[in-house]
Amino acid sequence: MELKPTKPLSGFIELTPVQQRCFDFCAGRMLDVLRDAGFSNLDLPAIERAEVLTDKDNWDEIETQMFLFQKGDTKMGLRYDGTVGLSRYVAGHLNDLTFPFRASQFSKRYRGERPQKGRYREFYQMDMDIMGINTLSTNYDAEIISVIQRALNSVSEFIGDNYVRVGSRPFWDALFDYLGLNAEQKKNVFVLIDKRDKMGDDEFGLGLSEALKNTKLENEIKSVFINGYSNFVNKSDNLNTAIAELNDFMKKLEVFGVKNAEIDLSITRGLAYYTGLVFEFKLSSFPELGTAAGGGRYANLAEKFSKTKIIGVGAAIGFSRIFVALMELGKIDLSKFESPIVAAVLPMGDIALPFAMSVVNALRDENIATVVYLDTEKKFKNQIEYADKIMTRYSLIIGEDEVKSEQIMVKNMATGEQQKLSVADTIKLIKTV
């Protein structure tokens, strides 16, 4: 019989137990931050109706980007982000929720596209969104940024420091109007700006020339990437409003305790959803990883699902992107996660089992991570070898003598030191270290 493949499908992540412990630890820390900031965790279905996932009906093309399937008459697929499901959920529960409603999600997302280096087809993102009915102060935009920074800082021992850059969609809208671009030009230029990071200056310049066919306009747009908004102060009311909003917002970020924040108008966060301020975080020590977290404000989150106007500000932390990428690069110190086991109980023969299991249960009752070696007929040598391999801190050896005396031979695996202790003293020793 031919053996089946043991590798996961390409583009799918599989961590070692040590990596997974780090991943879970960091997720837990960051989720604690979100919980303490009052976000309600939502765990929504990974599968949605195709009509919820997309407005388009060119299925052949969409199928190359998503995991889609059909059951009976219903086309459905795996979510590619957390926002589609959240919009549907909030629109369906308007009367059950208190607004402003704070939602967090930590879940797997899927991209059905052909796998590429550094792109996963299944990955975790950690989302947070604050939503209001009809109105939502930009104070909340500042708060979301402060909470993201707090979450990233909570695991800074692993990923280092971070910084945030803030852009403005209204600035670009005002600029395009001021420059007199038509609708098609606006769209084309915006696509170029969004892809600029991946293009390089030459290709970006060529793209602009093609889209605008007017050197003066091209240079005006290029100037934003060099001088920010400085060429456009007092050029139009809308430009002034957008610039003032951005400057006020940067002051507000200070009030909210945010560090390392600057304006960067090249941040636009793609074409969808966003209508206000937008922002991106990077890791100070690993800017080459790209965006660690990003988000912004949307004027009408759930318009496809409800006539109620839901204004939102939201962001997603690229959790797999950060942690899996850094682990693959060997940039995360995993030493803390290598030996989760505190005590390995080693019973020498079935005769030792009743006392050994009473010890195991007593330790587990005290939340001490404890394994027990239960192939009891194996020699001491095999058992202590196992204890060594799993890097337990203590081996608790229990043979006939120990059963009789109700004492445990406790071996400190780092020092090799051994001592006979009662169960209570063993627990005391382990807990005081």
Add this chain to the structure above:
Amino acid sequence: MELKPTKPLSGFIELTPVQQRCFDFCAGRMLDVLRDAGFSNLDLPAIERAEVLTDKDNWDEIETQMFLFQKGDTKMGLRYDGTVGLSRYVAGHLNDLTFPFRASQFSKRYRGERPQKGRYREFYQMDMDIMGINTLSTNYDAEIISVIQRALNSVSEFIGDNYVRVGSRPFWDALFDYLGLNAEQKKNVFVLIDKRDKMGDDEFGLGLSEALKNTKLENEIKSVFINGYSNFVNKSDNLNTAIAELNDFMKKLEVFGVKNAEIDLSITRGLAYYTGLVFEFKLSSFPELGTAAGGGRYANLAEKFSKTKIIGVGAAIGFSRIFVALMELGKIDLSKFESPIVAAVLPMGDIALPFAMSVVNALRDENIATVVYLDTEKKFKNQIEYADKIMTRYSLIIGEDEVKSEQIMVKNMATGEQQKLSVADTIKLIKTV
């Protein structure tokens, strides 16, 4: 424009924020139990190659049971359990893992079949498996059962008590041999036994008659459901061995501290995998929910993936089945999860924002769950209404006076009592309650 549907697809679970908090809390407690029992958490891909998911190639039929899709030339699908992925993973990492290897998984699984009442198409299971190379003492079977009971007991305040029933696959093999059944009869009778719970006695009897066409054999088999193994003591060596193993195992369960355990030979755990002892847990107060957890021993877990013989004992807790079903029935006391917010900071106008945000950050630094109402132009009435609705324990009101005095007006929302306190005293008050 027609609005899109806001309900999830049928068969998919969507909890309220309050329910989700209970769900997450119980998952966390139970995962802590598994971690303290030395299980390594694995988070494997939800998507596997179709050839990993199934040996069959009648795709049309399989597609009615699974979510399958094709990308390029590769057929793939969503996992329906945790065992297929685990087998693949362990076979692929034989040299990286220390055996006996303890793995836990808490993840979503998928069934593509037509939705039925009480059957979910997306659901969580919590798996634990212990695997050994070539050898694995049945002590580990007892340990798995003790750990499941420990996990269920850790949330007994929500789901009550539990009991476990133990069956034996070798007993049935020995019985079939003793009764002289041929291969086809064995298979047919085993299918009947597996479905007996859902059938009722009459249908089961009719099925047996059809399969065996011999009243004496039918009665022998029926006797097991009335008298257990008692008619079959000293009938064959294999029967004696199976019965002795089962009895020894029940004594072992006591040694491992397991409560409420009894033999029940009608437990067989379906047709796949299992080759040794099998077991099922139910909830004492809700036996009608069916199996809360189940598992058993398999002689060769990864034979499809590796020539190395991996013996395993494993179990899955039907996490969604238990918690979602009990919540839907209103059987879980959710009161503890209704008000997760400890402090709502209410700034009266933007002028109060700097002091208010310093308070928010100070509270969050102390891991106090804190929200802040940031539509600062809203009237006090609106703000306190919001604080009321989210059921915060304290409202921290900050107006011009408070900014000047650097004191907070702290309102206990349960008693209505108000007092002016410094930030430090506010934290002290909140932490001592």
